[in-house]
Amino acid sequence: MSNVFEFVAESRGQSGKNAARRVRRTGSVPAVIYGGHAEPQMLVLSHNEVIKHLAHEAVYSHVLDIKVDGKTEKAILKGVQRHPAKFQILHMDFLRVNMSELVKVHVPLHFINEQASVGGKKGGIVTHGMIDVEVSCLPTDLPDYIEVDLSGLDVGESVHLSDIKLPARVEIVALAQGSEHDHPVASMMASKASKDDAAA
Incomplete structure:
Protein backbone atom coordinates (compact mmCIF):
# COMPACT_ATOMS: atom_id res chain seq x y z
CA MET A 1 0.00 0.00 0.00
CA SER A 2 2.29 2.70 -1.27
CA ASN A 3 -0.31 5.43 -1.69
CA VAL A 4 -1.90 7.17 1.26
CA PHE A 5 -5.36 8.60 0.77
CA GLU A 6 -6.44 11.25 3.23
CA PHE A 7 -9.99 12.55 3.28
CA VAL A 8 -10.23 15.82 5.18
CA ALA A 9 -13.71 16.18 6.66
CA GLU A 10 -15.71 18.30 9.03
CA SER A 11 -18.24 16.92 11.48
CA ARG A 12 -21.89 17.78 10.95
CA GLY A 13 -24.36 17.62 13.77
CA GLN A 14 -27.53 16.89 11.85
CA SER A 15 -28.50 13.72 10.01
CA GLY A 16 -31.37 12.93 7.66
CA LYS A 17 -32.29 13.68 4.06
CA ASN A 18 -32.92 17.39 4.54
CA ALA A 19 -29.55 17.92 6.21
CA ALA A 20 -27.83 15.96 3.43
CA ARG A 21 -29.53 18.12 0.77
CA ARG A 22 -28.30 21.27 2.49
CA VAL A 23 -24.75 19.90 2.45
CA ARG A 24 -24.99 19.11 -1.29
CA ARG A 25 -26.28 22.61 -2.06
CA THR A 26 -23.03 24.01 -0.67
CA GLY A 27 -21.02 21.89 -3.14
CA SER A 28 -19.99 19.36 -0.50
CA VAL A 29 -20.57 15.64 0.04
CA PRO A 30 -22.42 14.27 3.08
CA ALA A 31 -20.86 11.15 4.58
CA VAL A 32 -20.86 8.94 7.64
CA ILE A 33 -18.10 7.04 9.44
CA TYR A 34 -19.23 4.14 11.62
CA GLY A 35 -18.09 0.90 13.22
CA GLY A 36 -15.22 0.19 15.52
CA HIS A 37 -15.81 1.10 19.12
CA ALA A 38 -17.29 4.53 18.54
CA GLU A 39 -20.63 6.02 17.61
CA PRO A 40 -21.44 6.84 13.97
CA GLN A 41 -20.37 10.36 13.04
CA MET A 42 -21.84 12.52 10.28
CA LEU A 43 -19.28 14.18 8.03
CA VAL A 44 -18.95 16.81 5.32
CA LEU A 45 -16.30 16.47 2.59
CA SER A 46 -15.19 18.65 -0.31
CA HIS A 47 -16.76 17.37 -3.52
CA ASN A 48 -13.70 18.30 -5.60
CA GLU A 49 -11.34 16.45 -3.27
CA VAL A 50 -13.62 13.40 -3.26
CA ILE A 51 -13.65 13.32 -7.07
CA LYS A 52 -9.84 13.46 -7.17
CA HIS A 53 -9.54 10.54 -4.75
CA LEU A 54 -12.17 8.39 -6.46
CA ALA A 55 -10.30 8.69 -9.76
CA HIS A 56 -7.75 6.25 -8.28
CA GLU A 57 -8.83 2.61 -8.38
CA ALA A 58 -6.78 1.84 -5.27
CA VAL A 59 -8.91 4.07 -3.05
CA TYR A 60 -11.60 1.38 -3.01
CA SER A 61 -9.23 -1.22 -1.54
CA HIS A 62 -7.07 0.93 0.74
CA VAL A 63 -7.04 1.75 4.40
CA LEU A 64 -7.80 5.46 4.33
CA ASP A 65 -6.97 8.31 6.68
CA ILE A 66 -10.15 10.18 7.59
CA LYS A 67 -9.18 13.46 9.23
CA VAL A 68 -12.14 14.89 11.12
CA ASP A 69 -11.72 18.22 12.89
CA GLY A 70 -7.98 17.60 13.22
CA GLY A 79 -20.17 2.72 -0.12
CA VAL A 80 -20.44 5.52 -2.68
CA GLN A 81 -23.79 6.84 -3.86
CA ARG A 82 -23.63 8.61 -7.22
CA HIS A 83 -26.22 10.77 -8.99
CA PRO A 84 -27.82 8.71 -11.80
CA ALA A 85 -27.62 11.53 -14.35
CA LYS A 86 -25.12 14.12 -13.12
CA PHE A 87 -21.41 13.92 -12.32
CA GLN A 88 -22.04 14.18 -8.61
CA ILE A 89 -21.27 12.14 -5.50
CA LEU A 90 -24.34 12.08 -3.28
CA HIS A 91 -23.13 10.22 -0.20
CA MET A 92 -20.21 8.16 1.15
CA ASP A 93 -19.94 5.50 3.85
CA PHE A 94 -16.70 4.83 5.72
CA LEU A 95 -16.09 1.90 8.09
CA ARG A 96 -13.58 2.36 10.89
CA VAL A 97 -10.90 -0.31 11.05
CA ASN A 98 -8.68 -1.67 13.78
CA MET A 99 -5.25 -2.47 12.36
CA SER A 100 -5.14 -5.71 14.39
CA GLU A 101 -8.58 -7.00 13.30
CA LEU A 102 -9.62 -8.67 10.04
CA VAL A 103 -11.51 -6.61 7.47
CA LYS A 104 -13.60 -7.64 4.48
CA VAL A 105 -13.00 -5.52 1.39
CA HIS A 106 -13.79 -5.80 -2.32
CA VAL A 107 -10.50 -5.72 -4.24
CA PRO A 108 -10.24 -5.15 -8.03
CA LEU A 109 -9.16 -8.01 -10.28
CA HIS A 110 -6.50 -7.33 -12.93
CA PHE A 111 -6.52 -9.84 -15.78
CA ILE A 112 -3.18 -10.44 -17.50
CA ASN A 113 -2.00 -12.43 -20.55
CA GLU A 114 -5.38 -12.54 -22.30
CA GLN A 115 -3.95 -12.22 -25.82
CA ALA A 116 -0.95 -14.44 -25.03
CA SER A 117 -3.11 -17.20 -23.53
CA LYS A 122 -6.53 -19.40 -31.28
CA GLY A 123 -8.68 -16.29 -31.60
CA GLY A 124 -10.70 -16.96 -28.46
CA ILE A 125 -12.46 -14.20 -26.57
CA VAL A 126 -12.34 -13.82 -22.77
CA THR A 127 -15.55 -13.03 -20.92
CA HIS A 128 -15.22 -11.75 -17.35
CA GLY A 129 -17.57 -13.03 -14.70
CA MET A 130 -16.20 -10.70 -12.02
CA ILE A 131 -14.30 -7.43 -11.87
CA ASP A 132 -13.56 -7.57 -8.14
CA VAL A 133 -13.59 -10.07 -5.28
CA GLU A 134 -14.28 -9.77 -1.57
CA VAL A 135 -11.28 -10.71 0.55
CA SER A 136 -10.61 -11.04 4.25
CA CYS A 137 -7.28 -9.99 5.78
CA LEU A 138 -5.63 -7.65 8.21
CA PRO A 139 -5.59 -4.01 7.05
CA THR A 140 -1.79 -4.13 6.70
CA ASP A 141 -2.09 -7.04 4.22
CA LEU A 142 -4.79 -5.49 2.05
CA PRO A 143 -3.68 -5.59 -1.62
CA ASP A 144 -4.35 -2.78 -4.10
CA TYR A 145 -5.54 -5.41 -6.59
CA ILE A 146 -5.25 -9.12 -7.34
CA GLU A 147 -3.80 -10.41 -10.60
CA VAL A 148 -5.51 -13.21 -12.51
CA ASP A 149 -3.11 -14.89 -14.96
CA LEU A 150 -4.96 -16.21 -18.00
CA SER A 151 -1.90 -17.57 -19.86
CA GLY A 152 -2.97 -21.22 -19.49
CA LEU A 153 -6.62 -20.65 -20.38
CA ASP A 154 -7.84 -22.51 -23.48
CA VAL A 155 -11.09 -22.20 -25.44
CA GLY A 156 -13.95 -23.73 -23.46
CA GLU A 157 -12.14 -23.38 -20.12
CA SER A 158 -12.73 -21.13 -17.13
CA VAL A 159 -10.69 -19.70 -14.28
CA HIS A 160 -12.42 -20.06 -10.92
CA LEU A 161 -11.92 -18.28 -7.61
CA SER A 162 -9.89 -21.22 -6.30
CA ASP A 163 -7.46 -20.84 -9.21
CA ILE A 164 -6.41 -17.32 -8.20
CA LYS A 165 -2.99 -16.98 -6.59
CA LEU A 166 -3.52 -14.82 -3.54
CA PRO A 167 -1.04 -12.68 -1.62
CA VAL A 173 -14.56 -14.72 1.52
CA ALA A 174 -16.73 -16.79 -0.85
CA LEU A 175 -14.39 -19.79 -0.74
CA ALA A 176 -14.68 -19.94 3.04
CA GLN A 177 -18.41 -20.54 2.58
CA GLY A 178 -17.95 -23.80 0.68
CA SER A 179 -16.94 -25.24 -2.70
CA GLU A 180 -20.34 -24.38 -4.19
CA HIS A 181 -19.23 -20.73 -4.08
CA ASP A 182 -16.17 -21.37 -6.28
CA HIS A 183 -17.55 -19.19 -9.08
CA PRO A 184 -15.93 -18.67 -12.49
CA VAL A 185 -13.96 -15.44 -12.74
CA ALA A 186 -13.21 -15.54 -16.48
CA SER A 187 -14.01 -17.89 -19.38
CA MET A 188 -12.50 -18.34 -22.83
CA MET A 189 -15.09 -18.50 -25.58
CA ALA A 190 -14.54 -19.35 -29.23
CA SER A 191 -15.01 -16.31 -31.46
CA LYS A 192 -17.13 -16.49 -34.60
CA ALA A 193 -13.99 -16.20 -36.71
CA SER A 194 -12.28 -19.11 -34.93
CA LYS A 195 -15.42 -21.23 -35.31
CA ASP A 196 -15.52 -20.48 -39.04
CA ASP A 197 -11.84 -21.44 -39.37
CA ALA A 198 -12.45 -24.72 -37.56
CA ALA A 199 -15.41 -25.50 -39.83
CA ALA A 200 -13.34 -24.73 -42.92
Whole structure:
Protein backbone atom coordinates (compact mmCIF):
# COMPACT_ATOMS: atom_id res chain seq x y z
CA MET A 1 0.00 0.00 0.00
CA SER A 2 2.29 2.70 -1.27
CA ASN A 3 -0.31 5.43 -1.69
CA VAL A 4 -1.90 7.17 1.26
CA PHE A 5 -5.36 8.60 0.77
CA GLU A 6 -6.44 11.25 3.23
CA PHE A 7 -9.99 12.55 3.28
CA VAL A 8 -10.23 15.82 5.18
CA ALA A 9 -13.71 16.18 6.66
CA GLU A 10 -15.71 18.30 9.03
CA SER A 11 -18.24 16.92 11.48
CA ARG A 12 -21.89 17.78 10.95
CA GLY A 13 -24.36 17.62 13.77
CA GLN A 14 -27.53 16.89 11.85
CA SER A 15 -28.50 13.72 10.01
CA GLY A 16 -31.37 12.93 7.66
CA LYS A 17 -32.29 13.68 4.06
CA ASN A 18 -32.92 17.39 4.54
CA ALA A 19 -29.55 17.92 6.21
CA ALA A 20 -27.83 15.96 3.43
CA ARG A 21 -29.53 18.12 0.77
CA ARG A 22 -28.30 21.27 2.49
CA VAL A 23 -24.75 19.90 2.45
CA ARG A 24 -24.99 19.11 -1.29
CA ARG A 25 -26.28 22.61 -2.06
CA THR A 26 -23.03 24.01 -0.67
CA GLY A 27 -21.02 21.89 -3.14
CA SER A 28 -19.99 19.36 -0.50
CA VAL A 29 -20.57 15.64 0.04
CA PRO A 30 -22.42 14.27 3.08
CA ALA A 31 -20.86 11.15 4.58
CA VAL A 32 -20.86 8.94 7.64
CA ILE A 33 -18.10 7.04 9.44
CA TYR A 34 -19.23 4.14 11.62
CA GLY A 35 -18.09 0.90 13.22
CA GLY A 36 -15.22 0.19 15.52
CA HIS A 37 -15.81 1.10 19.12
CA ALA A 38 -17.29 4.53 18.54
CA GLU A 39 -20.63 6.02 17.61
CA PRO A 40 -21.44 6.84 13.97
CA GLN A 41 -20.37 10.36 13.04
CA MET A 42 -21.84 12.52 10.28
CA LEU A 43 -19.28 14.18 8.03
CA VAL A 44 -18.95 16.81 5.32
CA LEU A 45 -16.30 16.47 2.59
CA SER A 46 -15.19 18.65 -0.31
CA HIS A 47 -16.76 17.37 -3.52
CA ASN A 48 -13.70 18.30 -5.60
CA GLU A 49 -11.34 16.45 -3.27
CA VAL A 50 -13.62 13.40 -3.26
CA ILE A 51 -13.65 13.32 -7.07
CA LYS A 52 -9.84 13.46 -7.17
CA HIS A 53 -9.54 10.54 -4.75
CA LEU A 54 -12.17 8.39 -6.46
CA ALA A 55 -10.30 8.69 -9.76
CA HIS A 56 -7.75 6.25 -8.28
CA GLU A 57 -8.83 2.61 -8.38
CA ALA A 58 -6.78 1.84 -5.27
CA VAL A 59 -8.91 4.07 -3.05
CA TYR A 60 -11.60 1.38 -3.01
CA SER A 61 -9.23 -1.22 -1.54
CA HIS A 62 -7.07 0.93 0.74
CA VAL A 63 -7.04 1.75 4.40
CA LEU A 64 -7.80 5.46 4.33
CA ASP A 65 -6.97 8.31 6.68
CA ILE A 66 -10.15 10.18 7.59
CA LYS A 67 -9.18 13.46 9.23
CA VAL A 68 -12.14 14.89 11.12
CA ASP A 69 -11.72 18.22 12.89
CA GLY A 70 -7.98 17.60 13.22
CA LYS A 71 -8.28 13.98 14.47
CA THR A 72 -7.32 11.12 12.11
CA GLU A 73 -9.09 7.76 12.01
CA LYS A 74 -8.36 4.68 9.90
CA ALA A 75 -11.23 3.50 7.72
CA ILE A 76 -12.17 1.76 4.48
CA LEU A 77 -14.64 2.99 1.90
CA LYS A 78 -17.78 0.86 2.13
CA GLY A 79 -20.17 2.72 -0.12
CA VAL A 80 -20.44 5.52 -2.68
CA GLN A 81 -23.79 6.84 -3.86
CA ARG A 82 -23.63 8.61 -7.22
CA HIS A 83 -26.22 10.77 -8.99
CA PRO A 84 -27.82 8.71 -11.80
CA ALA A 85 -27.62 11.53 -14.35
CA LYS A 86 -25.12 14.12 -13.12
CA PHE A 87 -21.41 13.92 -12.32
CA GLN A 88 -22.04 14.18 -8.61
CA ILE A 89 -21.27 12.14 -5.50
CA LEU A 90 -24.34 12.08 -3.28
CA HIS A 91 -23.13 10.22 -0.20
CA MET A 92 -20.21 8.16 1.15
CA ASP A 93 -19.94 5.50 3.85
CA PHE A 94 -16.70 4.83 5.72
CA LEU A 95 -16.09 1.90 8.09
CA ARG A 96 -13.58 2.36 10.89
CA VAL A 97 -10.90 -0.31 11.05
CA ASN A 98 -8.68 -1.67 13.78
CA MET A 99 -5.25 -2.47 12.36
CA SER A 100 -5.14 -5.71 14.39
CA GLU A 101 -8.58 -7.00 13.30
CA LEU A 102 -9.62 -8.67 10.04
CA VAL A 103 -11.51 -6.61 7.47
CA LYS A 104 -13.60 -7.64 4.48
CA VAL A 105 -13.00 -5.52 1.39
CA HIS A 106 -13.79 -5.80 -2.32
CA VAL A 107 -10.50 -5.72 -4.24
CA PRO A 108 -10.24 -5.15 -8.03
CA LEU A 109 -9.16 -8.01 -10.28
CA HIS A 110 -6.50 -7.33 -12.93
CA PHE A 111 -6.52 -9.84 -15.78
CA ILE A 112 -3.18 -10.44 -17.50
CA ASN A 113 -2.00 -12.43 -20.55
CA GLU A 114 -5.38 -12.54 -22.30
CA GLN A 115 -3.95 -12.22 -25.82
CA ALA A 116 -0.95 -14.44 -25.03
CA SER A 117 -3.11 -17.20 -23.53
CA VAL A 118 -3.56 -20.61 -25.15
CA GLY A 119 -7.08 -19.75 -26.23
CA GLY A 120 -6.19 -16.17 -27.12
CA LYS A 121 -3.70 -17.39 -29.71
CA LYS A 122 -6.53 -19.40 -31.28
CA GLY A 123 -8.68 -16.29 -31.60
CA GLY A 124 -10.70 -16.96 -28.46
CA ILE A 125 -12.46 -14.20 -26.57
CA VAL A 126 -12.34 -13.82 -22.77
CA THR A 127 -15.55 -13.03 -20.92
CA HIS A 128 -15.22 -11.75 -17.35
CA GLY A 129 -17.57 -13.03 -14.70
CA MET A 130 -16.20 -10.70 -12.02
CA ILE A 131 -14.30 -7.43 -11.87
CA ASP A 132 -13.56 -7.57 -8.14
CA VAL A 133 -13.59 -10.07 -5.28
CA GLU A 134 -14.28 -9.77 -1.57
CA VAL A 135 -11.28 -10.71 0.55
CA SER A 136 -10.61 -11.04 4.25
CA CYS A 137 -7.28 -9.99 5.78
CA LEU A 138 -5.63 -7.65 8.21
CA PRO A 139 -5.59 -4.01 7.05
CA THR A 140 -1.79 -4.13 6.70
CA ASP A 141 -2.09 -7.04 4.22
CA LEU A 142 -4.79 -5.49 2.05
CA PRO A 143 -3.68 -5.59 -1.62
CA ASP A 144 -4.35 -2.78 -4.10
CA TYR A 145 -5.54 -5.41 -6.59
CA ILE A 146 -5.25 -9.12 -7.34
CA GLU A 147 -3.80 -10.41 -10.60
CA VAL A 148 -5.51 -13.21 -12.51
CA ASP A 149 -3.11 -14.89 -14.96
CA LEU A 150 -4.96 -16.21 -18.00
CA SER A 151 -1.90 -17.57 -19.86
CA GLY A 152 -2.97 -21.22 -19.49
CA LEU A 153 -6.62 -20.65 -20.38
CA ASP A 154 -7.84 -22.51 -23.48
CA VAL A 155 -11.09 -22.20 -25.44
CA GLY A 156 -13.95 -23.73 -23.46
CA GLU A 157 -12.14 -23.38 -20.12
CA SER A 158 -12.73 -21.13 -17.13
CA VAL A 159 -10.69 -19.70 -14.28
CA HIS A 160 -12.42 -20.06 -10.92
CA LEU A 161 -11.92 -18.28 -7.61
CA SER A 162 -9.89 -21.22 -6.30
CA ASP A 163 -7.46 -20.84 -9.21
CA ILE A 164 -6.41 -17.32 -8.20
CA LYS A 165 -2.99 -16.98 -6.59
CA LEU A 166 -3.52 -14.82 -3.54
CA PRO A 167 -1.04 -12.68 -1.62
CA ALA A 168 0.09 -14.05 1.74
CA ARG A 169 -2.47 -13.90 4.56
CA VAL A 170 -5.31 -12.95 2.21
CA GLU A 171 -8.41 -15.15 1.83
CA ILE A 172 -11.37 -15.00 -0.53
CA VAL A 173 -14.56 -14.72 1.52
CA ALA A 174 -16.73 -16.79 -0.85
CA LEU A 175 -14.39 -19.79 -0.74
CA ALA A 176 -14.68 -19.94 3.04
CA GLN A 177 -18.41 -20.54 2.58
CA GLY A 178 -17.95 -23.80 0.68
CA SER A 179 -16.94 -25.24 -2.70
CA GLU A 180 -20.34 -24.38 -4.19
CA HIS A 181 -19.23 -20.73 -4.08
CA ASP A 182 -16.17 -21.37 -6.28
CA HIS A 183 -17.55 -19.19 -9.08
CA PRO A 184 -15.93 -18.67 -12.49
CA VAL A 185 -13.96 -15.44 -12.74
CA ALA A 186 -13.21 -15.54 -16.48
CA SER A 187 -14.01 -17.89 -19.38
CA MET A 188 -12.50 -18.34 -22.83
CA MET A 189 -15.09 -18.50 -25.58
CA ALA A 190 -14.54 -19.35 -29.23
CA SER A 191 -15.01 -16.31 -31.46
CA LYS A 192 -17.13 -16.49 -34.60
CA ALA A 193 -13.99 -16.20 -36.71
CA SER A 194 -12.28 -19.11 -34.93
CA LYS A 195 -15.42 -21.23 -35.31
CA ASP A 196 -15.52 -20.48 -39.04
CA ASP A 197 -11.84 -21.44 -39.37
CA ALA A 198 -12.45 -24.72 -37.56
CA ALA A 199 -15.41 -25.50 -39.83
CA ALA A 200 -13.34 -24.73 -42.92
